[in-house]
Amino acid sequence: MDILIVGAGVGGLALANGLVADGHHVRVLERADAPRTDGAAVTIFSNGAAAAAGLGVSLDDLGGAIDTLGFFDAGGHAFAHADLTLLRRWTGYRVATIPRATLLQRLAAGLPADAVDYGRQVRTVETAGSGAAVVTADGVREEAALVVGADGVRSAVRRALLGSADPSYNGWVSWQGLTATMPELAAGAYARCIVGDAGLCGLMPAGGGLVQWWFDVDGPAPAGRPVIGWLRERFRSYADPVRKLLDVLTEADVHAFRHAVHPIPDRWGTDGATLLGDAAHAFPPSQAQGANQALEDAWMLRRALSSASTVSDALRGYERVRARRVRRISSLAASEITNRPPAPAARLAGRLMGPSLFTRLQLMTIRRCSSVLNGDRI
Incomplete structure (x- = not known):
């Protein structure tokens, strides 16, 4: 088939x-004038790595492997x-933090x-019968x-197919x-999440001497104030390595990413058009799990197209399977539960259950939203 992504x-x-x-004969229409090199890094969990491998792309040598993920309170405990x-060991695929530009280059x-x-900026999508068409900004x-809309959180394809593109x-x-x-953090395979009343600070080795870091905060930075100065003041009670990180960062190092949420309908398209990734379910x-769920979508859509009798049957089946899976992780992510200090009982439970049981609970969460680890079919 001729396929436009x-x-x-x-x-x-x-x-x-x-x-x-x-x-298939595939063309990808990208609005940027060149391959994207912006963005920080993404953490590819075992389900995302399995999906990429199922699509013929190995990620085993990219980024920084994460062997241990530690959770700490603001005091460093x-x-x-x-x-x-x-x-x-359980899935056959590792967890790694990979710079986004490196991942895109490999893909x-x-x-x-x-x-x-x-x-090539797409303005709208037209559907009729068994196929679809795109109309670009130059007419x-x-x-x-x-046609597959994989054009992100403010997707033009979503707007054309579902009537709205803007998330909340x-x-x-x-x-x-x-x-x-x-x-000293970049060299290891140890990642940290430090959470307190000010929000969460995460630090993960990303390979090549790089560290992916972030501060999740409820609310915008005050207008007119340097962001790094504001973050230093907000997180001043946090123990190292948070304070040490903030001491060496500059204003040019930090970029804002607002947390967006899309409603996830049962049906993502019509006729020969559908959605994938953030365009479907930011x-x-x-x-x-954002990049991981996009990889899962790609794996499931390819599988659907190889087994269904018609394109429309494949797309609607793919949408039903993935909507059910991704709603679970979307709801959990939207609650921002990991960005809030855990209750004393939760902290005690985390200490008592030990790394093995805690990891098994993580795998249960991942499996609930994973098509590839469950071998989903339409």
């Missing part, structure tokens, strides 16, 4: 790999640890040289047997960056 992000490029391998090496490397068409209309914002903001400021990053 709108958006050269993680989900769009991953899907393109799987569909090209199946013999640990209340839970996850042994993420167990996820690799693009397996595609034909002309597969991604940059500088060009291109037809295909299938729940007030939380991630102030984040990817820097080589703390080599949700906050508090469960680190």
Whole structure:
């Protein structure tokens, strides 16, 4: 089939790999003029790595492997640890934090040289009968047997198919960056989440001497104030390494990411068009599943197209399966539960259950939202 994918992000490029391998003629229309190099890093859990492998892309050598994830209160006292090496043992796939630009480069490397068409902004999508077409900002209309909107949280394809594209914002903001400021953290495989009344600070090694860090805060920064100065004041009661990190950051290091939430309908498209990733189901990053769920979507859509009798049957079946899965993690992420200090009983439970049981609970959460780990079919 001739297939058009709108958006050269993680989900769009991953899907393109799987569909090209199946013999389809695939073009990716990307509004940016060149491959994206912005953004910080993403954590790819075992389900996302399994989905990428199922699409023909190995992520095993990218980024920084995360073997242990520790949870601490603002005073630096640990209340839970996850042994993420167990996820690799149980699923066959590791957990790693990978710079977004590095991940996109790997996903693009397996595609034909002309597969991604940059500088092509899609204005709308038209559907009728068995196919679909896109109309670009310069008025060009291109037809295909299938159009997939993987164009992000303010998706033009979603607006055309569902009537709305703008998500709601729940007030939380991630102030984040990817820097080589703390080599002692970058060199290991130990990640930290430190949570208190001011919010959560996360630090994860991302490979190549880089550390992915973020501050999740309920509410915007005060207007007219330098963000780093405001974060230093807000998190001044937190123990190291939080204070040490803030001491070495500059205003140029930090970027804002507002937490967005999309409603997730049962049906994401019509005729020969559908959605994927944030275009279908944007949700906050508090469960680190955004990129993973985009990879899951790509894996499931490829599988649906290879087994259904018609394109429309494949798309509607894919949407039913994925809507059911992704609603579970979207609801949990939107609650921002991990960004709030745990109650004393929860801290005690985290200490008593130990890393193995705590990790098993994490795997249960991941499995509930995973198509690839459950072998879903339409």
